[in-house]
Amino acid sequence: xxxxxxxxxxxxxxxxxxxxxxxxxxxxxxxxxxxxxxxxxxxxxxxxxxxxxxxxxxxxxxxxxxxxxxxxxxxxxxxxxxxxxxxxxxxxxxxxxxxxxxxxxxxxxxxxxxxxxxxxxxxxxxxxxxxxxxxxxxxxxxxxxxxxxxxxxxxxxxxxxxxxxxxxxxxxxxxxxxxxxxxxxxxxxxxxxxxxxxxxxxxxxxxxxxxxxxxxxxxxxxxxxxxxxxxxxxxxxxxxxxxxxxxxxxxxxxxxxxxxxxxxxxxxxxxxxxxxxxxxxxxxxxxxxxxxxxxxxxxxxxxxxxxxxxxxxxxxxxxxxxxxxxxxxxxxxxxxxxxxxxxxxxxxxxxxxxxxxxxxxxxxxxxxxxxxxxxxxxxxxxxxxxxxxxxxxxxxxxxxxxxxxxxxxxxxxxxxxxxxxxxxxxxxxxxxxxxxxxxxxxxxxxxxxxxxxxxxxxxxxxxxxxxxxxxxxxxxxxxxxxxxxxxxxxxxxxxxxxxxxxxxxxxxxxxxxxxxxxxxxxxxxxxxxxxxxxxxxxxxxxxxxxxxxxxxxxxxxxxxxxxxxxxxxxxxxxxxxxxxxxxxxx
Numbered sequence: 318x319x320x321x322x323x324x325x326x327x328x329x330x331x332x333x334x335x336x337x338x339x340x341x342x343x344x345x346x347x348x349x350x351x352x353x354x355x356x357x358x359x360x361x362x363x364x365x366x367x368x369x370x371x372x373x374x375x376x377x378x379x380x381x382x383x384x385x386x387x388x389x390x391x392x393x394x395x396x397x398x399x400x401x402x403x404x405x406x407x408x409x410x411x412x413x414x415x416x417x418x419x420x421x422x423x424x425x426x427x428x429x430x431x432x433x434x435x436x437x438x439x440x441x442x443x444x445x446x447x448x449x450x451x452x453x454x455x456x457x458x459x460x461x462x463x464x465x466x467x468x469x470x471x472x473x474x475x476x477x478x479x480x481x482x483x484x485x486x487x488x489x490x491x492x493x494x495x496x497x498x499x500x501x502x503x504x505x506x507x508x509x510x511x512x513x514x515x516x517x518x519x520x521x522x523x524x525x526x527x528x529x530x531x532x533x534x535x536x537x538x539x540x541x542x543x544x545x546x547x548x549x550x551x552x553x554x555x556x557x558x559x560x561x562x563x564x565x566x567x568x569x570x571x572x573x574x575x576x577x578x579x580x581x582x583x584x585x586x587x588x589x590x591x592x593x594x595x596x597x598x599x600x601x602x603x604x605x606x607x608x609x610x611x612x613x614x615x616x617x618x619x620x621x622x623x624x625x626x627x628x629x630x631x632x633x634x635x636x637x638x639x640x641x642x643x644x645x646x647x648x649x650x651x652x653x654x655x656x657x658x659x660x661x662x663x664x665x666x667x668x669x670x671x672x673x674x675x676x677x678x679x680x681x682x683x684x685x686x687x688x689x690x691x692x693x694x695x696x697x698x699x700x701x702x703x704x705x706x707x708x709x710x711x712x713x714x715x716x717x718x719x720x721x722x723x724x725x726x727x728x729x730x731x732x733x734x735x736x737x738x739x740x741x742x743x744x745x746x747x748x749x750x751x752x753x754x755x756x757x758x759x760x761x762x763x764x765x766x767x768x769x770x771x772x773x774x775x776x777x778x779x780x781x782x783x784x785x786x787x788x789x790x791x792x793x794x795x796x797x798x799x800x801x802x803x804x805x806x807x808x809x810x811x812x813x814x815x816x817x818x819x820x821x822x823x824x825x826x827x828x829x830x831x832x833x834x835x836x837x838x839x840x841x842x843x844x845x846x847x848x849x850x851x852x853x854x855x856x857x858x859x860x861x862x863x864x865x866x867x868x869x870x871x872x873x874x875x876x877x878x879x880x881x882x883x884x885x886x887x888x889x890x891x892x893x894x895x896x897x898x899x900x901x902x903x
Contacts, residue, residue: 321714322590323691326684327603328709331640332647333656335576337695339382340416341710342583343401345693346374349587349712356381356586375401375414382582386575389531390523396421396571399579404696407705413694418572517548518561520574536581538594539658543577546663547654550629573651580655587712591659600715601659605637605682611644622646627653633662635682640704687713750778750829751800753810755820756785758793765794768817772798775813776806796820802827834859834867841897843890848882850875854890856898866902869895 327338346353353374359381379401387394398419405412515523521544524537548560557563584591590600608631609622623631623646630653639647657663690713697706757765765782772780778799787793796818798810814823836859843852857870871894880887 322588322600323712324600324602324685324687324715325584325587325589326687326711326713327601327656328711329604329606329648329652329656331701331704331706331708332607332609332697333603333652333708334649334697335573335580335651335655336416336418337697337708338652338655338710339576339580339583340401340414340695341693341708342580342587342695343375343379343416343693344414344695345587345691345710345712346378346583348691348693349374350690353378353586353588355588359385359586378583378586381586382579385531385582386578389527390574390578392523393571393574397575399575406696406700406707408702409705411694411705411707413696413705413707415696415698418575420571422571514570515574516561516563517544520544524578532578532582533585535591535594536578536585539581539591539599540578542594542658542663543651543654546630546657547626547650550626550650550654553629554625576651577655589712599659599661602684603656603660603682604684605635606631606653606656607639607647608636609639609643609645609647623648624650626650630654630657633657634660637682640701642703643701684711686716687711688716689713750802750831751807752826752829753798753800753807753814753823754826755796755814755818755823756787756793757796757818757820758787758791760794760819764818765796768796768813771813771817772810775809776800777810799829799831835862836860839898839901841894841901843879843893843897845879845883845885845890848879850878852879852883854879854894856894858898858902869898871895871898 327333327341346356356374356378379399383399386397400417400419401414402417403412404415521541524532524541527537529537545560548563551557551563552560555563581591584601592598592600611622612619622644627646627648627650630650631648634653634657689711692712693710694707695710697708699706769780769782778801780796780798783795783797785793785795796814798814800807800810811823811825814820836857838855839858841854841856843854846852854875855872857872858866859868859870860866871891873891876887876890876894879885880890883890
């Protein structure tokens, strides 16, 4: 059990933020009934991660993640601190873990272009803005009503750059939408001491260079995918020509990097199947994401919820209304980007081209059939009255095979019922057969016939061709092959179809239910003996399991030989053989 990989389902009924995702992973670690094998292996290999004997798994996991981030991404060392506490949310007092990411920059905002005292800037230095800028909507739900204030460093205050401002929400729901904009100074003495901003190429370089001992390759690849998705959203929002030109706070802020990479590390240590690294085959699903509603005032005017970049990240993802009575942004850009990648929505090809961004692979906002093994809850900051502001992570074993078996049993029951309704009993219902099919539009009839022969010679139950019409109105054929589920020659049959036809892909369908009659052969002796078979023909007798005979069929090839060599019509040979078989049974 402990060596298996889990499926992870994120239930985001109240919303999603990066810190909530990581907190839910930490909470799930305490819910598992056994030690985490990957975490134990990592802790044994790194003696500097020391924990007490009674320490919870979540505390060990948090210490390990902190250690991996500081050593795998040394550029972040000293810039952040992670801590977690138990909190209660909602009127029902639902317990969950709350993650705190403390930044040495104190989550300071970069100045909004045009809001600072231009003359003050000119007195000290000249500076320019990057081709594009973006804003970060940080999702902090305060316990009480509050104003949104941005504090700046002493250097900024001396330069008359203080631009604290308050946002008011008519809805009464307090979301901290602090808008962080990039600011590229004109020189190293520009005097800015904002949160250190990193663009996409810098973050990708950090992750590529990270030692796999601390940041596994799969974690680095998925993190780059998430930041790339976020960069695309910002590029479209602000009209930049390239994602490499986007220099913005959400990607570059240390808390966003910690939330993203930390969550992926936690999933890795929880033995969640993260796939091959492009997000297309992760064993992860998420519920429908609540859109939220309302508007928020910013220095750019009135913006709708979700914010423009977040809305772009939701393209192709299943959405739903937020909880009743709640307004404001419920899903952060960091969470949307990470869930987009982990659930396979993010498009694999052309991520660096604008034209391909909005062509996601659709997903269903439901978990698969699974056996739950652990549950973790991560809390947001805001404490809503009518519902708990928590995100739920469910770890479990997928039941794809059990589901297939259940569906097969259900199909068998349907067939048995249909058989009974027609007063036909003793029909064999076989499950577990497999079908292989390929649509081909450029093969000759000779190739197709040859492929069918080879398939039948190598263990196929049946093989056949169906005429179809493919794209552009092309007349084509579908080559089909049916084989037993336990057939060990499946790879051989696939090889035959690839090697002896022009197909580039084959569809495989498993657990096919097949109803069939019992079959046996009778050998009959015809009066036509002057032939190489001496007048002998095998006749196939089909019957129910109670031995009630349904049909007779003489072997065509044998009848053909006798008809040709004895100069007797083929139809006479065939009918005579079947009549003799019937007489033998009577």
